[in-house]
Amino acid sequence: MEDAMLQLPKAELHLHIEGTLEPELMMELAQKNHVSLPYDSVDAIRQAYQFTDLQSFLDIYYAGAAVLQDESDFTSLTWAYLLKCKEDNVVHTEIFFDPQTHTARGIAFETVLSGITTALKRGEDELGISSKLILCFLRHLSEEEAMKTLDQALPYKDQIIGVGLDSSELGNPPEKFQRVFARAIEEGFIPVAHAGEEGDVSYITGALNLLHVKRIDHGVQCIHDEALMDRLVKERIPLTVCPLSNIKLRVFDTMAEHNILQLLDRGLAVTVNSDDPAYFGGYINENFAAMRRSLRMNDQQLKQLAINSFEASFLEPEKKAYWI
Ligand code: ADE
Ligand code: ZN
Numbered sequence: 001m002e003d004a005m006l007q008l009p010k011a012e013l014h015l016h017i018e019g020t021l022e023p024e025l026m027m028e029l030a031q032k033n034h035v036s037l038p039y040d041s042v043d044a045i046r047q048a049y050q051f052t053d054l055q056s057f058l059d060i061y062y063a064g065a066a067v068l069q070d071e072s073d074f075t076s077l078t079w080a081y082l083l084k085c086k087e088d089n090v091v092h093t094e095i096f097f098d099p100q101t102h103t104a105r106g107i108a109f110e111t112v113l114s115g116i117t118t119a120l121k122r123g124e125d126e127l128g129i130s131s132k133l134i135l136c137f138l139r140h141l142s143e144e145e146a147m148k149t150l151d152q153a154l155p156y157k158d159q160i161i162g163v164g165l166d167s168s169e170l171g172n173p174p175e176k177f178q179r180v181f182a183r184a185i186e187e188g189f190i191p192v193a194h195a196g197e198e199g200d201v202s203y204i205t206g207a208l209n210l211l212h213v214k215r216i217d218h219g220v221q222c223i224h225d226e227a228l229m230d231r232l233v234k235e236r237i238p239l240t241v242c243p244l245s246n247i248k249l250r251v252f253d254t255m256a257e258h259n260i261l262q263l264l265d266r267g268l269a270v271t272v273n274s275d276d277p278a279y280f281g282g283y284i285n286e287n288f289a290a291m292r293r294s295l296r297m298n299d300q301q302l303k304q305l306a307i308n309s310f311e312a313s314f315l316e317p318e319k320k321a322y323w324i
Helices: 023-033 042-047 054-067 071-088 099-103 109-127 143-159 174-186 201-209 220-224 226-234 243-248 260-265 284-295 299-311 317-323
Strands: 010-016 090-097 130-138 162-166 190-195 215-218 239-241 270-272
Touching: 010 071, 010 215, 010 239, 010 270, 010 299, 023 042, 023 054, 023 071, 054 099, 071 090, 071 109, 071 284, 090 109, 090 162, 090 317, 099 109, 099 130, 099 143, 109 130, 109 143, 130 143, 143 174, 162 174, 174 190, 174 201, 190 201, 201 215, 201 220, 201 226, 215 220, 220 226, 220 239, 220 260, 239 260, 243 284, 260 270, 260 284, 260 299, 270 284, 270 299, 284 299, 299 317
Parallel strands: 010 090, 090 130, 130 162, 162 190, 190 215, 215 239, 239 270
Antiparallel strands: none
């Protein structure tokens, strides 16, 4: 990216590692692991990425994840993402992983975790990129299954900073996971949740009041509730916004209609993130570039968004202070 402003150091706080599976790697791993795909070329995979809403994306995304089989596959996936971070000058990243997507296929929790963490350690050593891991519960599955996943994570508390909630939002409100989050908090995990992506403001207030989240993932629907926006400003609850994702999944019809700069100018701690960049047309700098093209974002706003990304991170205070 030629624009010097885009080379500002930044943190990424909303990134699903399974969503970084590029079609080339998907094809390569499908062949290696003898997994059959409903596509016969990399181009055909890209062609299939036409979504009408969140669910139409999730169906394709879970099917693609089936090519991830052994520990080295998770390492390759994560390493490829870290190389993208290096290109975009993402110096710190907080990565979501969805263990249930893999354990449901018979892959051990440990295989997933250790594959990812091997790459993260190498990223720190060789690329100077710091990272944290956040375990997401799939909200279309039951409370009981989420509780079981939390049990599996307990021996690895030192490697997982937080818990999140993702997958199909509509019909799976925060209250379904209230007990799981209470227990995760007791065990020392920091809570976050996807809320207000497709769901209305009640999903955001539910995440705040019932799950006690420290950040809202997406949250763009808060614009419909002045009192809620006042609260998010006052309590400095960040929103991890994903502009290209929101266009691809039709949360907004066009980038010109995206509300991220309105929320920023209203004083909310919004950040820019790529969500599932292999599926949505780009990594973090492509998100900034698209905003710049369609939203008349100025350099001051861009700088503020980069500062917000560190402020909203779960970095240790001295590391935060270094970057701000
Ligand atoms: N899983 C991966 N990406 C997601 C998104 N944008 N919303 C909900 N669940 C997801
Ligand atoms: Zn997400």
